[in-house]
Amino acid sequence: MRRWALAGGGALAALCGVLATAPGRTAARLPEGVAESGAVGLGPPPEAGGARVLRVVDGDTLVMRIGGRSRRVRLIGVDAPESWARHDCFGVEASRALRRLAPVGAEVRVVADREPYDHFGRRLLHVWTGNGRLVTADLVRSGFARTLVIPPNTRYAAVLGAAEAVARRAGAGLWGACR
Structure with missing residues (x-):
């Protein structure tokens, strides 16, 4: 398993939006219009299909109706703290955040990457909200x-x-709350 964390300069960081922060921390302010444009101005690609959220399992896993079938979906590219098998710091907050971004009943857009399933049989997908925000980027x-x-x-x-x-530098969320 490989983990990337780009130290990224101002240009990439500035494209990442406004941060929600831990209590006592100041939110990073970015250029006007950036936050409203969604994740780096990226809406779902043309090949994205539709899905409906049936349940949020935790901060990085959902159950969705895709093509008439219920599927367990793991968000690609992120790892959220656990909230059910074990209780990691900020796990409950991560689950709540995903419920706000992708509430039960919400219509979302999804697209696969190169590998369709993980070793647990979950469907691996990138997910966008109804207004075109990349869910993982927001998380x-x-x-x-x-x-x-x-x-x-x-x-x-x-x-x-x-x-x-950007989140690390600002001490946002788990970066400010968990040691």
């Missing part, structure tokens, strides 16, 4: 998840790495 930039890059699924690794660099 990482707000400090609810860490970047976890497992080749060959690296399509958005640079985006997530830059988001993590």
